[in-house]
Amino acid sequence: MLKVEKIEVRYSGVPVIHDVSFHVNGGELVSIVGANGSGKTTLLKTVAGTLHPEKGSIEFENEDISRSSTVNIVRKGITYVPEERRIFGPLSVEENLKLGAYIVDDREEIEKNLDYVYGLFPILKTRRKQLGETLSGGEQQMLAIGRGLMSSPKLLMLDEPSLGLMPKLVDEMLEAVATLKGEGITILLVEQKVREALEMADRGYVLQTGRTIYKGTGEELLETDIVKKAFLGL
Amino acid sequence: MEMLLSTLISALQMGMLFALVALGLAIIFGVMNIVNFAHGEFLMVGMYTAFLTATIFSIEPLLTLPIAAMVGFLLGIASYYMLVRYLLKGPMIAQLLGTFGLMIFLRYLAMCIFGPDYETLEHGLLIGKSIKLGAVVLSYPRLGTAVLSMLAFGIIYWMMDYTRLGKALKATALDVEAAGYMGIDTERMRGLAWGLGGATVGIAGALLINFYYVFPTIGILFCMIAFATVALGGFGSIKGAFIAGLIMGMIIDLGGTYIGPQYKFALVYLTFFLVVVIRPKGLFGW
Numbered sequence: 001m002l003k004v005e006k007i008e009v010r011y012s013g014v015p016v017i018h019d020v021s022f023h024v025n026g027g028e029l030v031s032i033v034g035a036n037g038s039g040k041t042t043l044l045k046t047v048a049g050t051l052h053p054e055k056g057s058i059e060f061e062n063e064d065i066s067r068s069s070t071v072n073i074v075r076k077g078i079t080y081v082p083e084e085r086r087i088f089g090p091l092s093v094e095e096n097l098k099l100g101a102y103i104v105d106d107r108e109e110i111e112k113n114l115d116y117v118y119g120l121f122p123i124l125k126t127r128r129k130q131l132g133e134t135l136s137g138g139e140q141q142m143l144a145i146g147r148g149l150m151s152s153p154k155l156l157m158l159d160e161p162s163l164g165l166m167p168k169l170v171d172e173m174l175e176a177v178a179t180l181k182g183e184g185i186t187i188l189l190v191e192q193k194v195r196e197a198l199e200m201a202d203r204g205y206v207l208q209t210g211r212t213i214y215k216g217t218g219e220e221l222l223e224t225d226i227v228k229k230a231f232l233g234l
Numbered sequence: 235m236e237m238l239l240s241t242l243i244s245a246l247q248m249g250m251l252f253a254l255v256a257l258g259l260a261i262i263f264g265v266m267n268i269v270n271f272a273h274g275e276f277l278m279v280g281m282y283t284a285f286l287t288a289t290i291f292s293i294e295p296l297l298t299l300p301i302a303a304m305v306g307f308l309l310g311i312a313s314y315y316m317l318v319r320y321l322l323k324g325p326m327i328a329q330l331l332g333t334f335g336l337m338i339f340l341r342y343l344a345m346c347i348f349g350p351d352y353e354t355l356e357h358g359l360l361i362g363k364s365i366k367l368g369a370v371v372l373s374y375p376r377l378g379t380a381v382l383s384m385l386a387f388g389i390i391y392w393m394m395d396y397t398r399l400g401k402a403l404k405a406t407a408l409d410v411e412a413a414g415y416m417g418i419d420t421e422r423m424r425g426l427a428w429g430l431g432g433a434t435v436g437i438a439g440a441l442l443i444n445f446y447y448v449f450p451t452i453g454i455l456f457c458m459i460a461f462a463t464v465a466l467g468g469f470g471s472i473k474g475a476f477i478a479g480l481i482m483g484m485i486i487d488l489g490g491t492y493i494g495p496q497y498k499f500a501l502v503y504l505t506f507f508l509v510v511v512i513r514p515k516g517l518f519g520w
Contacts, residue, residue, distance in 0.1 A: 070415065071417050071418070071419045079415065080415050086411065102418055103417035
């Protein structure tokens, strides 16, 4: 579905990603793990079209999207749920969700997706008239994910969904991600909770200073020395 | 007592116009975080558009409102796509000086074309008419301006809150990157913000010409009032622009009447200064 090949990405002229290749098949949950500064967020932003690669190619459903604008990439069916949620604080929960369906013209589909998101995160329904900024961190993360689902994406990219949440909520959040996977949504996950991210993933990649250094199934990666030493402290 | 009542009414009327003038500045700042120094000149262009259309075609000045709105819209769009878009790629100082340059350009272009003379409209549905209610005299042009300003303001306010386009503009104003992830064409929203900013101030200009003279440098005066209004209301806040507009009307008219006309603009700048020192985000700023 998504095929990223040998991309190099610069940030203000400085290469942040040197050589990264990975792919995501339809229905898979793929996790990308790595230390802070290894280029995970840059990678997702590049797929989302905020940044463009200097070299290499990005294909989505066999179409080159490495030069496409964010708007076109969203329209093609990739949504990015950014790090630190980036919800619209002064707008209500429901307004936030409806903005997530900005590209959807069919009112029925919007209502259907709204029901789907409320079913997934019932707390959002209770708080639908509340302003986004009044929600707790966990609820804001649910809102950010819900907003990302509102356009019926083919590929959902989640950037550190557990960031800044208390441990109990981290589990809840990751369970929600597992639920989404169970429903057949294709997910590309970047996560600091390495063990959990790899345990639930079909496949994963380990990123180090802008290069993919390991790839494999979640279990395989959990057995590699670098993951054990650098991330799990074993 | 009658004087107070008259002053209050006049203050409210002017306040509504100030609010409409400030609205465009607030929209542009809200969506782009750019201060449009040429905003007063946009008003001047709106005034000349209405003045010329009404005199050349001998039509009712109020009928020039849509034309002034259209010219303002196009001026805003052109400013964005031909100038501001490029300024954004430069350093902060380029953004400041860029719209400042646009201000000078428009002002002296008008000076070139129209000369420094003051012009007024002499004929029109409202012009020169008034009605006496008890001891209070209501001037038709000011009353009409207040009502139509409020109407224009209301339409934009409604649009921002209840339409898909308004929501998209708001989202772009709140977080341009996140708005992009929603599939909102933020580049278009920015152009549109300039268009709307130009259109609303164009309407304000076409209203103002009913009771105020136009000349090439009129922008300075209204631009400063609009800056103070937007600063008081909170940069980017539409509700703030409305309430602050009314407050500005009060300050100018009450101050002018009770303290002395020579002090009225000093009071505006004093307010501006106090807001910046005491509450820099304004009354309703984000």
